[in-house]
Amino acid sequence: MNWIGLWTLTSREVGRFFSVYRQTILPGLISSALYILIFGFTLQQRIAEINGVPYTLFILPGLIMMNTLTNASSNTASSMLQMKLLQQLPDILTAPLSSLEISLAYIIGGTVRGFVNGTLVLLLGVLLIGLPVSSPIFSLGYIFIVAWTFSSMGLLLGQLADSWDQLAMMQNFFLTPLSFLGGIFYSIKMLPEWAQVLSFFNPIYYMINGIRFTILGISDSPPIISFWMALAMALIFFFSAVALMKSGRKIKL
Amino acid sequence: MTTSAVKIQKLSKSYNGSEALSDINITILDGQFFGLLGPNGAGKSTTINILTGLVRKDSGNIAVFGKDIEKDYRFTRSQIGTAQQELSIDWFFPIEKLLQYQAGYYGISPKNAKERIEELLNRLGLWSKRKSRLRQLSGGMKRRYQLAKALVHDPKIIILDEPTAGIDVELRHELWDYLRQLHQQGKTILLTTHYIEEAELLCEYVSIIHRGKVITEGAPKNLISQMGKAGITVHLTKWDDTLPALLQSYSYTQNKSQLHFTVKDAETEISKIISIISKNGCQIQRVETTKSSLEDVFLSLTGRGINE
Numbered sequence: 345m346n347w348i349g350l351w352t353l354t355s356r357e358v359g360r361f362f363s364v365y366r367q368t369i370l371p372g373l374i375s376s377a378l379y380i381l382i383f384g385f386t387l388q389q390r391i392a393e394i395n396g397v398p399y400t401l402f403i404l405p406g407l408i409m410m411n412t413l414t415n416a417s418s419n420t421a422s423s424m425l426q427m428k429l430l431q432q433l434p435d436i437l438t439a440p441l442s443s444l445e446i447s448l449a450y451i452i453g454g455t456v457r458g459f460v461n462g463t464l465v466l467l468l469g470v471l472l473i474g475l476p477v478s479s480p481i482f483s484l485g486y487i488f489i490v491a492w493t494f495s496s497m498g499l500l501l502g503q504l505a506d507s508w509d510q511l512a513m514m515q516n517f518f519l520t521p522l523s524f525l526g527g528i529f530y531s532i533k534m535l536p537e538w539a540q541v542l543s544f545f546n547p548i549y550y551m552i553n554g555i556r557f558t559i560l561g562i563s564d565s566p567p568i569i570s571f572w573m574a575l576a577m578a579l580i581f582f583f584s585a586v587a588l589m590k591s592g593r594k595i596k597l
Numbered sequence: 598m599t600t601s602a603v604k605i606q607k608l609s610k611s612y613n614g615s616e617a618l619s620d621i622n623i624t625i626l627d628g629q630f631f632g633l634l635g636p637n638g639a640g641k642s643t644t645i646n647i648l649t650g651l652v653r654k655d656s657g658n659i660a661v662f663g664k665d666i667e668k669d670y671r672f673t674r675s676q677i678g679t680a681q682q683e684l685s686i687d688w689f690f691p692i693e694k695l696l697q698y699q700a701g702y703y704g705i706s707p708k709n710a711k712e713r714i715e716e717l718l719n720r721l722g723l724w725s726k727r728k729s730r731l732r733q734l735s736g737g738m739k740r741r742y743q744l745a746k747a748l749v750h751d752p753k754i755i756i757l758d759e760p761t762a763g764i765d766v767e768l769r770h771e772l773w774d775y776l777r778q779l780h781q782q783g784k785t786i787l788l789t790t791h792y793i794e795e796a797e798l799l800c801e802y803v804s805i806i807h808r809g810k811v812i813t814e815g816a817p818k819n820l821i822s823q824m825g826k827a828g829i830t831v832h833l834t835k836w837d838d839t840l841p842a843l844l845q846s847y848s849y850t851q852n853k854s855q856l857h858f859t860v861k862d863a864e865t866e867i868s869k870i871i872s873i874i875s876k877n878g879c880q881i882q883r884v885e886t887t888k889s890s891l892e893d894v895f896l897s898l899t900g901r902g903i904n905e
Contacts, residue, residue: 346671352701360689431685435746438649438679439702440671597612597652 350445357453372411395562404469405556406528416458416491417498424502443590454495462487482558496581602627602785608657618809632800633789640809641789678752693727703750717745737768754785824894827863828887834880
């Protein structure tokens with residue numbers, strides 16, 4: 345292993361998003377606070393409780409997940425595409441770095457961003473509405489796995505995309521709808537049966553319910569299934585991203 | 598025996614069915630200043646991009662100091678520093694930091710790279726700009742930064758893809774001087790260019806590449822004397838009828854008191870011609886030479902100019 349190389353590229357990836365924290369960290373916090381205030385406080389009076397939990401508390405784990413996965417995936421995807429478009433990729437590809445080292449550096453960078461964002465929203469929940477966190481270690485561990493999963497997925501998309509337009513399409517047409525339909529704002533028990541069945545095919549449904557279980561102790565899906573689902577997705581996306589990098593398709597001619 | 602720094606054997610590559618390189622063979626000796634000369638689109642960049650790992654080859658072998666560029670990529674890549682044709686852009690970090698990162702990719706810690714980076718920034722006149730972002734640098738400074746980036750891990754082989762494309766004359770000469778210094782320090786330099794002058798001035802050995810094939814190779818001087826044609830024009834004060842007999846071993850044309858000789862090597866022939874004419878008592882008003890260049894070599898091999 346070229347440890348110094350891996351460390352360098354990783355710290356560059358992390359440094360990159362921290363240097364523009366106004367774009368990469370603050371927006372998630374602000375939009376989460378707005379969701380809590382607007383959706384939570386206005387709808388709470390009408391919806392009251394879901395599965396025995398006040399509505400504002402109910403949506404918070406979903407907001408944590410949404411922030412984690414969008415930040416993790418967009419970090420790797422946009423960093424990879426940017427490097428491609430700005431001619432920075434040759435510097436890395438001509439260096440004595442293996443495909444695994446390059447992939448790891450990107451994925452760690454995206455994971456850190458996803459984890460930081462998810463954890464900050466969690467803290468925001470604790471501070472703003474007294475969110476009770478029943479098993480903090482599990483919550484943080486779960487945020488980490490999801491961040492890793494979507495960071496890997498972002499790297500896959502970033503390699504595949506040739507333009508910002510394509511990347512935005514993948515994010516807007518798949519990631520955002522799937523997160524909203526994964527049950528951030530509702531319990532799937534509130535849906536008609538056919539929609540409940542459809543939700544089982546949405547991976548993000550398991551992620552949201554998994555984190556919700558570690559925080560509030562309630563979940564639509566069995567917690568163990570959520571956990572294995574997240575882990576399986578993490579491995580699938582990680583190995584696919586590395587394999588694509590190794591093949592050089594889309595990044596080498 | 599001199600070892601080879603780069604050995605390219607039977608390298609082929611096509612893009613979507615159209616052949617970019619076909620059976621290229623190139624050997625670059627350790628410490629050589631080597632030029633890959635050819636028109637735009639000849640396959641120069643493809644060759645070096647395969648060598649550095651940016652493009653996948655279809656077939657053939659490339660070894661760097663005897664090691665395969667795929668099997669031993671960590672070794673071979675650490676021996677090479679590349680200045681790409683296209684300038685990279687970075688919005689986030691000052692150039693000093695970027696050089697530190699670049700060294701890091703090659704396994705050099707920031708502590709160990711510090712001195713080298715300072716030396717390069719000073720030497721390339723970028724020290725005062727070390728805290729600037731790339732976009733704040735002038736075009737010439739960007740080129741110099743790019744060279745610093747290629748040199749930061751002190752590679753034995755330096756590859757420059759069209760280093761002087763689109764830069765002004767002054768900077769070009771500065772860059773040439775610097776490359777000569779590097780060569781004197783024992784670095785192997787591989788330069789791709791479509792500027793004839795650059796290849797002739799700097800390179801000890803050139804391969805001329807055209808439509809994905811090496812069409813000839815050799816020291817520029819030898820290639821020119823083998824294939825090029827130089828001209829010597831002698832203006833006489835008055836014509837003398839005894840001259841044709843004396844000059845019969847030369848190929849020349851006469852226009853009144855003006856003689857135009859076509860020779861292979863103007864430098865050696867000019868004194869002979871002058872002495873024959875002046876011995877005969879003819880007075881020479883003035884002499885002009887037109888030097889042959891690699892352009893003529895390319896022209897005689899392909900029937901067209903290199904930048905046409």
